[in-house]
Amino acid sequence: MKNIPDRFGIATSSIAVVLCWFAIDTIVAEALTPKPQPFAQELARAEPISGASLADWTAKAALRGDLVGDIAMARAAPALNRGTTAETPEKAAARQRALATASASLALAPHSSAMWLLVAMLSSRTQTEASVAAVLKMSYLTSSSDANLIPTRLAVLSLSPAIADPELRSLLRSDIRLILTRRPDLKAAIAGAYRAGSAEAKAIIDEDVRSIDPGFATSLL
Template structure:
């Protein structure tokens, strides 16, 4: 009889059928490596687009800012191509072509800029398809020169309404949306007038410096839309409504 003490762990000696549990977890290691690779690729994807556009580009609301953001056009287009599914990058790429709006307003349709116009529309449409809540991208779609025919004009009004639906309280878009609505040859429907009333209140309260632009847009509107705007202005601010007609506020 041996007096040798038992070796530690003798009761836990592996049996033949335990090999599965004691084998190295090769599958787990492969999964971890694959997941790590995905994280690295995603990080590089975000890093490259951030390097191309270190600062976000906002929708330009005047000719000067449109010319300024045009300098970032190439980088924005590359970022959108690499972003693939990022609607914000497609929106920023579209914003860099926004100067086409003022070119068309000044010189009318230009065959030389037709390709740029189509590119801006394509990028804006991709932006709202990937990120439908982007009210600024919807507004750009409404502002871009439409094609010929009532169907094209109707699409512009739908885009304007979508801008209101997706960003109803965005004060930075208020003046541009009212100007775009008043520039339309189509009558202002009731829903659009309600949205415009909210924008007008924001302008009169927060952005009184925008009133001259609103007055200019009102004077350039059709008589029917002028009457509609006078009515909604009277509800929003009676004094401002009087100023539209040239009356001195009481």
């Protein structure tokens, strides 16, 4: 019985040390992680990450999937920038590194719709149509009505062979209806997806828009 206070003291001291380390790690991770940027099909080029390896390690050690996701976004910018269409070795390496970081973010925060969408964008060149379709569905399932993601989701899906998937076609239609009925400020996203999309995407967009807003449908042509 005499040892109980000593054991309690050791336990509480150990917990205090762990909590202190966790707090310091979180502060360092937040300081090193790039600032979040708005999600878009072509991400803004971020400044090089200061202490990239340390930022990675501290964010993962703090179990902060959101911070790991911010690092993934910064790393994805060079790979997703469409200024050059050729897939150079540097661009391919950036794509793979960003994909690995985004996957690590999802391991910590599987509810992140933005990260599922980023993984779909990064893997579109290397994965099968079925794999990309499955990832895109996860982006919808985790947050189907996130207005910040709808423009990019429309743009990505309208260009992807995965649009052949019946479930994704239905989800695309849901986004279109949401914009036309509740978020008319996002109509430019529909126009952009229509103009850049595949023939199949154009047909779906035209049909849905024409059934709800014939005037806007005319402007797409």
